[in-house]
Amino acid sequence: MTIRAEDLIDRRRLRRKLTFWRVAALAVAAAGVLALALWFYREDMGGSAVDHIAKVKIEGTITEDEELIGRLEKIRESKSVKGVILTIDSPGGTTAGGESIYDEVRKLAGDKPVVAQVGTLAASAGYMIASAADHIVARKSSIVGSIGVLIQFPDVTGLMEKVGVKLEEVKSSPLKAEPSPFNPTTDEERDMVRKLILDSYDWFVGIVAERRSMTRPQVLALADGSIFTGRQALTNKLIDAVGGEQEAIDWLATKGVDEKLKVVEWKNTESRGGFLFSKALTQTIAKALGLPEYSGDLARELGMDRLFLDGLVSVWHP
Template identity: 70%
Template sequence: MATTADDLIDRRRLRRKLTFWRVAALLVAAIAIVGTTMALYGTEFAGKSVNHIAKVRIEGTILEDEALLTLLDDISKAPTVKGVILSIDSPGGTTAGGEAIFDAVRALAATKPVVAQVGTLAASAGYMIASATDHIVARKTSIVGSIGVLAQFPNFTGLMDKVGITLDQVKSSPLKAEPSPFNPTTDEERAMLRSMIMDSYDWFVGLVADRRPLTRPQVLALADGSVFTGRQALDKKLVDGLGGEKEAIAWLSSKGVSGTLEVIEWKPKDDESSWLFSRATAQAVGQLIGLPGAGGEFLRESGGDRLFLDGLVSVWHP
């Protein structure tokens, strides 16, 4: 009996020790994660607590990005943000996505001076967003323009004939679910699409005429889908100046924003909220296995995201 009692006491002591070390290990892991997160983002968080210029990157294919829209709204409400630089490098994207971001930028510009800094490319919906700012700066060799709207769809009828596939369907009306990739496009279907495209095109042209020092006839002369270098765009009044971030800051200074303020990049919350599951971490893992990115980032970097665009698009190269 004495031996059994001693064994029970020893087991209880062992359990207590194991519990202690398990809790200690969890605390150490938590401290390590918090420390790493603070090291990664602490400086940025501290910087946002003082007056600064916010920088937002708008890159790749334009979609109706809720995280970006929320970010722009947060910046408009941040009292420490004195000016905003939109760094744009995009071939365009969905027309509805460009419209949503355009409206968000205009709302932001009502509270703070906003300037667009064009990198390699600001075409179609990318230029639409740039025109929402009150000043556009582009590099001499940037690509700017491609004002227009399009809709594209594949035609699989030749392939279906070769493999012996036919499509049976019952529709409420001839134009329902048309045009379809599974049958030739009719004149009525093309007319329906053209009516939609021209209505959106008319809206796009009016938007540029309203935002730029150009008359509507002048915009129409430029809105044939053409793209221009930064130098050509300046001559055609599609941009306001040549240069990069330095020139963008100089314009903000002319609007009363101190040129000595630090420029701090703001990122959507899905990039900042979780170190373990952030997009940056996913990219790092993807690079370790030999990919240029991971998940959605790999699609974006390879241009594959454009394969899934739906609806009317304003994009330079679909």
């Protein structure tokens, strides 16, 4: 059968049209998949475009955490976030670290309702951060409190004598670089350190009194380093209610936040620990040690991060 030139041209035109629409359909599908992936990725990052309640986990040893502070600032600036739940499970940490996060939470609470939900533990700097929220919820068996500040330093002079090591030093004044683990502590050094501790302790007591609407004598009666169960903390007005996340959501509802909104966790997306503590490696080691396989930071799981706390610390067990 002979194909006319006109038919051949028509077929070629049809093929070009079909090719164009196939490519266009594939492009649209790819764009849709990409948009969906980005949406899920954005949601996983905590940056959901729809209205939601933001959840931030504050766990482990407290230090000055620029990533966390930046995350709280983004939450404050997000128009999609209608309320915030701080999930706290921490024994405390450095006093300066607790202060920096406390200040950022107060800024956040100036724009959005913030509730702290205590898990197992919110002690010392962990409780300091919880007190920055507008409302605190804890389990009946949670551990709360340990209001106070300390400095600890070893005395290795006995060990030095046994191994035959002697320290020689020349310094500008007697209190320079003191107290030192290489010299017995003098009364003057203890007095200097005590003044340092009491100044930060005074500040800590002051913010608890302010945030919990208590008198200073009331706080001082509790701020002897004691820890309390959630039920005891409620009686002592250190928390506002017992319960968990649902009770936190219920309180947000009293502040005009729709209780049906989805709770979206804003996660830490920065890698931590470098090559030695990479996620894949730490998961393998954690499994061998019997630790949770989801561990992303082996040092924190082992408690090693507390070994390197320096300066004033507000922590239950250093």
